[in-house]
Amino acid sequence: MSDSQEKGQGAMLEPRRPFFYPDSSSDTEEYRRDAEERRKRLSKRNGPNLRRIPLNMPPKNQTPNTPIPSTSTQEPPKNGQKNLFCDDRITLVVDNTRFVVDPAQFTAHPDTMLGTMFSSGIEFTHPNERGEYEVAEGISATVFRAILEYYRGGTIRCPPTVSVQELREACDYLLVPFDANTVRCQNLRGLLHELSNEGARRQFECFLERLILPLMVESARRGDRECHVVVLLDDDSVEWDEEYPPQMGDEYSQTVLSTPLYRFFKYIENRDVAKQVMKERGLKKIRLGVEGYPTYKEKVRKRPGGRAEVIYNYVQRPFIHMSWEKEEAKSRHVDFQCFKSKSVTNLAEATADPVIELEPSRAREEVEVPEAGEVVEEEQ
Secondary structure: OHHHHHHHHHHOOOOOOOOOOOOOOOOHHHHHHHHHHHHHHHHHHHHHOOOOOOOOOOOOOOOOOOOOOOOOOOOOOOOOOOOOOOOOEEEEEEEEEEEOOOHHHHHOOEEEEEHOOOOOOOOOOOOOOOOOOOOOOOOHHHHHHHHHHHHHHHHOOOOOOOOHHHHHHHHHHOOOOOOOOOOOOOOOOHHHHHHHHHHHHHHHHHHHHEEEHHHHHHHHHHOOOOOEEEEEEOOOOOOOOOOOOOOOOOOEEEEEEEHHHHHHHOOHHHHHHHHHHHHOOEEEEEEEEEEEEEEEEEEEEEEEOEEEEEEEEEEEEEEEEEEOOHHHHHHOOOOOOOOOOOOOOOHHHHHHOOOOOOOOOHHHOOOOOOOOOOOOOOOO
């Protein structure tokens, strides 16, 4: 056997020396000794006066309160992306509940009340001592949480515990659009009812300006302070006999031919909406209903004594009555300041039989006043 072979077999039989990687986490004694020697060599090379500076200690020319620049490699948010660590969030207090929101959601909808508050620069409300804004007074936290979804996704889901009317009133207060595109609701009946009220309101405002207001102006030019309008169909014909007109009472009725308006008043909910609109416009004594209206003469009946009785054909049509009189309480009563008072203190005296006054001659016969120096003798 050669010497090289003997050396090779000896190398294989003797124990191997472990190899240490620089990034290894081994804690053997030899590795710690090598690391300590390497550290000493580096300290001698850099100089004896060099000391280690903690990572969190600021430089000498920087005050402790100066913010330390971030060493993070996180890139700034791109366009369209929101920073999750944004410090511009605000706190809204609604119904003793706090909502931490980003005002950028409100400024994206400047037509709403919250969008106007945080985008116009005008301070509509002042923060409290904690820097929180108390808004939406009278709105529950559940409803406000549902409305916040409009600013995030453009739709509002009505909670099961909230009525559609309550959600509608909150949307009107916050100027958030309430329609079929923005509201999702399980109660379709309630949703359609609110949508019908909004549609009826817009429709009646058009009817009021185009059809009813000209008749009211005509009544005002005659000196009247109220108007009674009967709504007829477009194909209704009114033919009254000039010699025998129908008895209409004291009210002066005016008519308007409009089948759409007739269909509008067919629903009692629409009448309530119309009444509310006219109240908001300042009108008084508003009455809406259905009454019979004479259209044409059917026949004339002769009564005993030669008096003629005219029979007309009546149709049931809706009517609307309104007034704009300011002193309606005084127009129905007599002003008693124009008459002398009789000193009547109660109703019993007013309804009692009047005192009968005697004639002057008869009064003198019953009571005679004696003259001066005359003695009146009593009858015995």
